[in-house]
Amino acid sequence: MKVLKVPARTIAVFVLPCLLLYVCLVFVPILVSFGTSLLNWDGITTAKFTGLSNFRDMFWNDPVFWPSVRRTLLYAVASMLEIPLCLFFAILLSRYLKKGNTLASIYFTPVILSVVIIGQLWKTIYNPTSMGGMLNGVLIALGLDSWTHNWLTEPKIAMFSLYFVSLWQYFGYHLLIQYTGVQNIPDEIYEAAKIDGAEGFKADRYITMPLIVPIFKISIVLAFIGSLQAFDLVMVMTAGGPAHATDVISTHMYNSSFLSLKYGYGSAIATFLVLLCLVCTAIINSIFNKLEKKYS
Amino acid sequence: MVNKKLWKRTSAIALTAVLALSLSACGGNAAKNNAAANEPAGNGANSGSSGEKITITFQNIYPDPATPSYKTIHALVEEYEAAHPNIHIELDTLNTDQQKIKLKTQAASKEVPDITIVNPAAQMKPFVDAGLLAPLNDMLDQNGLKDTYQAGLLDYYSFDGNVYALPDGNNIEVVYYNKELFEQAGITKTPETFDEFLADVKIFKEKGITPLAIGEKDSWTGSFLFMNILLRTNGGPGFLQDVMDGKKTFEDPAFIEAVDKFQELVQAGAFPDGATSIDATAGGNIFKSGQAAMWVIGSWETGAIDASSVAGKVGAFQFPTVNGKGDPNEFMLAPGSAFAVSANSEHLQETKDFLNFFTLNFPKKQFENKNAVGLGQKVDGDLKAAGYSDLAINVAELFNQVKGGDLAFDNTMNPATAQVHLSSIQNLFVQKVESAQVAKEHHTAFEANKQ
């Protein structure tokens, strides 16, 4: 509820410091990037203005671009599909445990570790049999020899191996968000429902679900944006290889800018990424707005 | 509750920072002009008075304290600072990848450190074209520095008659092999033809020993090996140059044959499983821990091998001929990473003076630190007498046989084409591809990125 009428000067004091810093260091640079996307520039020598030709190349001539977009979107979908599972766990946690906090915090642990550690760990898990990889070791011990793979280097599988690491790492993150959301629902509502005969999963269907929609949205949006920008994990584990089989938009952007020295082209990819984020977030928002209306 | 004073102070600081920043960001051009105007004045003052404290930033790629290069650079810097109390050398030590990215970012804002590291030929060309590097001709004439370099070596760092960088070494690609594992497999002589090489690979594979160590996550490693095959199938050096001159294309039979041969290696199981997810360092460790029989890599690894657990068991030989083609004494040449000076350095003269001292004493220090194999400069001293290993002497002998050779792909072609090449070769590690298709990929990329 917006209540306070304050003079413009006060608003300025509250908003401007942060806004200015933010605009100068986040907005201006990305606008500059939009500008450089119109250049043929290696980042070092003199740039040449080439209009939209970077975008033309990107959409029609780059064999790596569209597959990387597809992988990125799949990444996003996979991480969104994880959230219902997190919600399910969150409901169970709050129903069966008094001190679910502790467990939720434990589940969160992988989030706080640096991607360097996560990368090293999962590499030893995914290693080929000859290097003693754990996953293959377990499969062999179970007599499933034919299921063993070179998880990070078979082009058809590598990307899924990366998705899985990401899902594993962010499981606790989304669980925590959902869990606190569930915790915040006042007990009185459930008690009232109990009198009306709604208990257990029936209560979840009619109380938890509708009330959790806003939280659910937060999770979805965070998961979505996070996976569209997925970068560090891919860099550490495969660097986009083998032969671009695990390239996502952001690694393709980075490699184009700094390895192929096509900075203008890299900026075009960055522009595309930002726009993609905006459009998709807008779509998610409108879907949820409808949902919220339906429930309230 | 937040302390009132603290709150006030922090917010004041934050506000000033924001304002300062936004002002200067908007007035970026003005600031730039100012800096430019100040520069010559500052320069004059510095060369005039020696009392002023001067800091020279030295970006380098030797972060591992266990390596001789690290010891060399630190010893020389300390020595110089002791002799010149007014000069401080700030070492910005990064790993190779970080340094490449950082330098490119710095170059975009014309903020190159006083001394930095560049790679030879095609890789340093953009920096030279942008006027970011200072010519070092005058400095090379001081104290006879120029004569310490091997004949022809500085050509890789010269453009239009000016030398822009001084290499830290000059290496060749050799095949290191583990004598113990060769004995175990019953192989008595090192392979001289590709067929023998392939046969040995199969023997090792059968015995459960990794035939060839590699860390193909860093895709230059596979390319370096591939180029050696190409050097042979082409019957001599110059293939890439011919392509650039328009005399040949990537669809030339020599190139296709090289791709075929490389695929034979992959199909024979020459490389470790999951090679494309192994870092270059980790790949090297497969050999250095005695798990692989051979390692095709630059001679710069000699010192590191001697410091590893396989020391004393390792020898080196030339890459074999392929289908009777090529001369084993033609090598893949790897003129080293090189020290370059920023053209916009505030202390240009002092930086050059330091680099003169540094490069003049570099070979002697490297020699003392047991890292003289692959030096780009002449050094007095006998390896044997100085206690160098048999391997080092073995490699030094190979050096004496060098008749010529080629530079690595990314040192010859422009970066965009090189990236396509690197990933195309990386792809061969994970799936069989029609060789003509590989050639076509190269051809398309080359045509698309021609300047």
Next chain:
Amino acid sequence: MRKIKKGVVYLLFAIPVVTQLYPLLWLLLYSLKTNEEIMSGIFFALPKALQWHNYKDAYESGSYLKYLSNSVMVTAITMICVILLSSMVAYAISRFRWRYGGLVMTVFLMGMMIPMQATLLPLMVIFKNVDILNTHLSLILPYIAFSTPIAVFILSGFMKSIPAEIEESAFIDGASIYRIFRSIIIPVSVPPMMTVCILTFITIWNEYILAATFISSEKLKTLPFGVYTFVSQYSVNYGAIGAFLVLGALPVILIYFFLSNQITKGMVAGAVKG
């Protein structure tokens, strides 16, 4: 029946405990092994003898303390500024009646879509022109800027739920808006602030691309940069790499477990309509 159900649920709870805590255990074991034990690749093996000297090696060759103190300083200043600046904005957005509130919020939300890597080069140019390259300011400022969107997002969500009566009565008592903000809003917003703290802390503590690019002086470098360099280049002793990773992660683990109860309170406080 009920008991069986409960057993199944507890089992379900136990699985993620194992999988999510495993990395910590793995890392700890890794850091206490010899090279041979690590290279042998056997996945779950206890080290024969605990190699504590790995820690000594890591500590001695990695300039740990220097990097650590730099990181602590950069992170602390960043967090204070993020909390302060973003709660001011969040307050203005959620409580003031003004025309551009929604617009400002949207602008901040858009910031979440901007990948940091894309701003590397423009930031370099800006920092060169204001001449703060190679100072801690060149890290602190972008860290603040990139942390504010999520902070504003979380804080404004919370502040919307603070009952308006509290402010109104304070207003009638003649308190200034600054005073209300300082002595009412900030104290009640501590839980979501903790959440913001932890999220900011995790991101900044592990950031190394900007750190490697904008800082050149050895004495100013931060811990994640040190960890990254150490890991990628220190080839002789894997155990020491593990030890350095443990040392690098230690502060964040400690802080997290101290504050973890707070984070559950603040994460989405106020987003649910009660």
